Each structure stands twice: as C-alpha cells, then as structure tokens.
Amino acid sequence: xxxxxxxxxxxxxxxxxxxxxxxxxxxxxxxxxxxxxxxxxxxxxxxxxxxxxxxxxxxxxxxxxxxxxxxxxxxxxxxxxxxxxxxxxxxxxxxxxxxxxxxxxxxxxxxxxxxxxxxxxxxxxxxxxxxxxxxxxxxxxxxxxxxxxxxxxxxxxxxxxxxxxxxxxxxxxxxxxxxxxxxxxxxxxxxxxxxxxxxxxxxxxxxxxxxxxxxxxxxxxxxxxxxxxxxxxxxxxxxxxxxxxxxxxxxxxxxxxxxxxxxxxxxxxxxxxxxxxxxxxxxxxxxxxxxxxxxxxxxxxxxxxxxxx
Numbered sequence: 001x002x003x004x005x006x007x008x009x010x011x012x013x014x015x016x017x018x019x020x021x022x023x024x025x026x027x028x029x030x031x032x033x034x035x036x037x038x039x040x041x042x043x044x045x046x047x048x049x050x051x052x053x054x055x056x057x058x059x060x061x062x063x064x065x066x067x068x069x070x071x072x073x074x075x076x077x078x079x080x081x082x083x084x085x086x087x088x089x090x091x092x093x094x095x096x097x098x099x100x101x102x103x104x105x106x107x108x109x110x111x112x113x114x115x116x117x118x119x120x121x122x123x124x125x126x127x128x129x130x131x132x133x134x135x136x137x138x139x140x141x142x143x144x145x146x147x148x149x150x151x152x153x154x155x156x157x158x159x160x161x162x163x164x165x166x167x168x169x170x171x172x173x174x175x176x177x178x179x180x181x182x183x184x185x186x187x188x189x190x191x192x193x194x195x196x197x198x199x200x201x202x203x204x205x206x207x208x209x210x211x212x213x214x215x216x217x218x219x220x221x222x223x224x225x226x227x228x229x230x231x232x233x234x235x236x237x238x239x240x241x242x243x244x245x246x247x248x249x250x251x252x253x254x255x256x257x258x259x260x261x262x263x264x265x266x267x268x269x270x271x272x273x274x275x276x277x278x279x280x281x282x283x284x285x286x287x288x289x290x291x292x293x294x295x296x297x298x299x300x301x302x303x304x305x306x307x308x309x
Contacts, residue, residue: 004268005085008092013275019068021296038109062116069095069273087226100221114210122203128194129172134185155196156252159284166194208245231256
C-alpha cells in the first residue's frame with residue numbers, strides 16, 4: 001500500500017465560502033462550531049459573510065484557514081483515508097500538529113488565537129512586503145538580497161522554481177525590481193507584513209510569552225511529523241513554545257521537507273484546506289508522486305477516486 005502524507009496550507013489561501021460544501025455534505029462535522037467557542041467569535045460567519053479584505057486580516061485568516069483545513073481532514077477520516085505523515089506550510093503546521101495529535105483540537109485553537117493576535121499586532125507596527133520570485137535558484141536569490149540596501153531576505157523555500165522574499169517595503173521593492181531586470185518574475189503577495197523575517201520578532205516574543213503562560217500540552221505525534229524549521233522530520237518536542245516562536249521569524253524550508261518525504265517513500269501528497277498552493281509546489285518539485293487537494297466536493301471525489309484506483 002502506498003504511503004500518504006497530509007499537507008496543510010498557509011496564510012493567503014483563504015477565500016469567502018471555503019469549507020461550505022464539505023460541511024453541507026457532512027453535517028456531522030462540527031469543526032467551525034467548536035472552534036468558534038474557543039476563539040470567541042463565529043468563525044463560520046466570518047468565512048461566509050466577510051469581505052475578502054476582512055477575512056485576509058491575520059487575526060481572522062489564520063484560525064479560518066486552520067478550521068477549514070480540519071474540516072477537510074474530517075471528511076477524509078469519514079471516508080476512511082489513512083495517513084502516516086503530516087506537514088504544513090507556515091500557518092499550516094498548526095493544522096498538521098492537530099492532525100498528528102501533537103496538539104488537541106482545543107489547545108490548537110487556543111494556540112492559533114494567541115499567534116494570530118501577536119502577528120496582527122506586529123504587522124501593524126512593523127509593515128513590510130513579500131514577493132514570490134520565479135525563475136531563479138535559491139542561491140541566486142540569496143545573493144541578490146544580500147546586495148540590496150536595506151533589509152530583505154529569502155523566507156519561503158517553496159520549490160525549485162519559487163522562493164519568497166520578505167523585508168522592509170522599500171528594500172523588498174528594490175529587490176523585486178532587480179529580479180525583474182535580471183529576467184526573473186517577481187509577484188507581490190497580498191500581505192502587509194514580512195512574515196518569517198526579523199520584522200516579526202515582536203510577535204515571536206509575545207507569542208512565546210503567551211504560550212508559556214497557558215496550560216498547553218504538547219504530545220509526541222502519532223504519525224511522522226515534518227517541520228518547516230528544520231526542513232525534515234521533527235523528533236524533538238521539548239521547549240515547543242521556544243520552537244514555535246522561532247518558527248515565526250525563521251525561513252520555511254518546504255523544499256527540503258518534500259525531498260525528505262519522497263526519500264522516505266511517500267507517494268500520495270494530499271493537501272487539505274483552501275486552494276491548492278502546496279499541490280502545485282509538490283508537482284513542481286517532485287517527480288513520480290501523486291498530488292491532490294481536497295477543498296470541496298469535486299476535489300474530494302477526485303482524490304478518493306485516485307486513491308481507490
């Protein structure tokens with residue numbers, strides 16, 4: 001039997017109405033209701049009735065994406081799909097922690113509420129910008145960023161064809177212009193902060209202090225868990241508040257994770273939650289594997305058919 005890994009998407013993948021079809025088909029899924037009780041606001045109403053601008057605010061998008069990812073996870077469980085590894089991209093790592101049993105559902109949403117609040121605050125006090133750079137190697141991107149006046153660094157190593165840079169708005173703009181001059185494509189991301197860079201240090205500090213003040217239990221995972229921070233399997237779960245704070249200001253080593261998963265024999269890569277960003281990254285990075293996403297009825301049926309075939 002082929003090995004399956006569940007992947008969970010990061011911030012920016014949200015859209016109005018995400019998760020609705022799956023909840024209508026499987027009314028027994030109560031993820032949004034349970035999450036709302038912990039968050040202190042109606043997350044389902046936020047997802048279905050907000051403007052795109054409102055839903056894109058970090059304070060809402062992080063718990064909304066996580067909840068929708070867990071809705072998709074529940075549909076897979078209902079359909080008897082088993083997995084033996086979990087991984088997420090940035091924010092997605094929190095849904096992966098709940099999926100793998102590192103965090104309980106309740107603790108997962110208590111943690112993501114604290115994270116989203118800290119990052120929202122940091123984004124407002126330290127504005128920045130992020131660009132996806134296409135058509136240059138990670139090494140070339142590191143070299144160009146190092147030569148820019150101001151602070152800008154590679155932060156998301158997404159695939160062999162895409163690396164995201166982040167930093168001060170003016171420095172990020174200069175870097176994007178330089179890449180365009182060199183014939184690479186620079187795509188501005190719809191965020192107003194430089195995630196995974198040192199501009200998020202205040203969020204990391206606040207989040208770590210919040211976690212240490214909460215009664216949160218971090219368990220050993222019941223499936224293999226892959227980490228953005230180390231770019232591979234995580235086996236050490238001590239000092240998790242410190243590790244999760246560091247995650248906010250450290251690069252996402254997603255390409256390394258994918259390479260390690262393939263080397264470990266994983267063949268089915270199933271992205272759970274809104275959109276199919278990670279499915280695209282898997283297809284660009286790995287050859288000879290199956291990559292699917294599950295976000296609505298059509299994608300669910302397609303994935304189930306492929307897995308049963």
